[in-house]
Amino acid sequence: MTVTTDTVSSNTVISARGLDLTFQTNDGPIHALKDINLDIGKGEFVSFIGPSGCGKTTFLRVIADLEAPTAGEVAVNGMTPAEARRNRAYGYVFQAAGLYPWRTIGGNIRLPLEIMGYSRQEQEERVARTLSLVDLDGFDRKYPWQLSGGMQQRASIARALAFDADILLMDEPFGALDEIVRDHLNEQLLALWARTEKTIGFVTHSIPEAVYLSTKIVVMSPRPGRITEIIESDLPRERPLDIRESQAFLEIAHRVREGLRAGHSYD
Amino acid sequence: MFRNLAPVLTVLAVLVVIWYGAAIVMNAPWAQDRAAKQGKTLGFSELVANTMSQERPRLPPPHQVGQELWKTTVEKKVTSKRSLVFHGWITLSATFWGFLLGTTLGLLMAVGIVYFRTLEMSLMPWAIVSQTIPIVALAPMIIVLLAALGIEERGVAKAIISAYLCYFPVLVGMVKGLRSPAAMQLDLLKTYSASGFEIFWKLRLPSSVPYLFTSLKVGIAAALVGTIVGELPTGAIRGLGARILIGDQFGNPIMIWSALFAAAILAGALVTIVGLLQKLALRKMGMAE
Structure with missing residues (x-):
């Protein structure tokens, strides 16, 4: 463990206490989240991993105020999720890039800025700055269909970074991409995280991805969706791709796998 | 180009052949009656020649319709009461106002239905019922009603009847179009705390453009x-429409058919124009297929 409990609580950005969420569906209630307790410190990179239906995406959506919990409490920057959303506390990256086809890449990144009322000049500056953060300099006038899937997803990350949110919530952002592109984007994401010092919540179902990226890995299990294990990673923050062949990396990956297996033994 | 054109031309050729055949069959009895009254019998080639050139044929063959179209468009002055360009223009301008009225109505209703659940429940069933009433039955009532209100101008009645048919495809298409954004897109705007107006203006409306043009094509x-x-x-x-009616009353099928074809050509031209606008708009928006 690299971080002591004390520093976590003084720097806590996101905290969940006794969180419960039950969806009422036509097939009866679904217990999506059960008794979730978690603290995420400032500047942490936290991955949520688990099989489908474990509630990892739902938890991210609760933090973003896209779902309302049925019981328990969540605080984001010391506020309720709704207040945090209105205060533009986070940028959200979805599984699909979801760029507007009728807007250029620049226009897509400008979208949140227009809604949030930034001046024209400020918009231009921020578009240029965030495009270079994701290595898409000079692409602002291109349309989404002119970009590859990986580039589109980078543009959607730029869109989430365009305004000054300290938290970046990412819901399987690279899930639909092939492994080579994914490796590359993971590397870039780490570099971006180091440069911007944002707090990142990252949903994935890839063990190597979770271990490679995270300072903390939250292992979840389905029916009801719950946290089975929280693994603090002691890998250095500086991570070249070949760290994935190191002994330390493999050990953490092994612990994650064991955690996932333990969660499954219920059914 | 030829690959696209060949099937169309083939079908056209088949239709023309069938049309000529039908014209011979349908116009023959009159020719034979006349010949019988004069105590003559017609040979096959005489009979065919006769069916091709009757003054009031039951079914005018294509070339007669073509000749009439040519005479009443190119050879007549456009101000003449016999010019199809003149009559076409009258119909076209009423169509334009009806289209404008119907499209506006359809758009407003679609926005209302997408945003207010009560409107969806109350308005949508009536919109569907409105299209099950035969317009031919409704048209005279609209005219009588307007006359009772003191509006004698025929153009108004025509535009309203036209709008009555036109608003529905626009309504249905736009309801679908305005609802086309995926849940994810709506979630994204929610994370920005976008207002309802911004969601409409920046997401729903642009998303609906392809649907809008498809509806406009049907609508026009x-x-x-x-x-x-x-x-x-x-x-x-x-x-x-008046030409068709007059042709019917005076027993002049060539006039009916030429007016009919003029209407078809006009419809084709209007749909093509909307189609071109669609292409231009979608290309400009980066959404061209």
Whole structure:
């Protein structure tokens, strides 16, 4: 463990206490989240991993105020999720890039800025700055269909970074991409995280991805969706791709796998 | 180009052949009656020649319709009461107003239905019912009603009847179009705390553009049909619908068919124009297929 409990609580950005969420569906209630307790410190990179239906995406959506919990409490920057959303506390990256086809890449990144009322000049500056953060300099006038899937997803990350949110919530952002592109984007994401010092919540179902990226890995299990294990990673923050062949990396990956297996033994 | 054209031309050729065949069969009895009264019998080639050139044929063959179209468009002055360009223009302008009115109505209703659940429950069933009433039955009532209100101008009645047919495809298409953004897109705007107006203006409306143009194509053709139907019972003497009616009353099938073809050509042209606008708009928006 690299971080002591004390520093976590003084720097806590996101905290969940006794969180419960039950969806009422036509097939009866679904217990999506059960008794979730978690603290995420400032500047942490936290991955949520688990099989489908474990509630990892739902938890991210609760933090973003896209779902309302049925019981328990969540605080984001010391506020309720709704207040945090209105205060533009986070940028959200979805599984699909979801760029507007009728807007250029620049226009897509400008979208949140227009809604949030930034001046024209400020918009231009921020578009240029965030495009270079994701290595898409000079692409602002291109349309989404002119970009590859990986580039589109980078543009959607730029869109989430365009305004000054300290938290970046990412819901399987690279899930639909092939492994080579994914490796590359993971590397870039780490570099971006180091440069911007944002707090990142990252949903994935890839063990190597979770271990490679995270300072903390939250292992979840389905029916009801719950946290089975929280693994603090002691890998250095500086991570070249070949760290994935190191002994330390493999050990953490092994612990994650064991955690996932333990969660499954219920059914 | 030829690959696209060949099937169309083949079908056209088949239709023309069938049409000529039908013209011979349908026009033959009259020719034989006449010959019988004069104590003559017609040979096959005489009979065919006769069916091709009757003054009031039951079914005018294509070339007669073509000749009439040519005479009443190119050879007549456009101000003449016998010019199809003149009558076409009357119909076209009423179609335009009906299209404008119907499209506006359809758009407003679609926005209302997408945003207010009560409107969806109350308005949508009536919109569907409105299209099950035959417009031919409704048109005279609209005219009588307007006359009772003191509006004698026929153009108004025609535009309303035209709009009545035209608003529905726009309504249905736009409800679908405005609802086309995926849940994820709406979630994204929620994370920005976007207002309802911003969601409409920045997401729903642009997403609906492809649907809008598809609806407009159906809508403008429906508006033209509506106008022509509106010209039938009004006792109108101007417009393509009036030409069809007059041709019927005076037993002049060539006039009916040429007016019919003029209407079809007009409809084709209108739909093509909307189609071109669609291409331009979608290319400009980066959404061209």
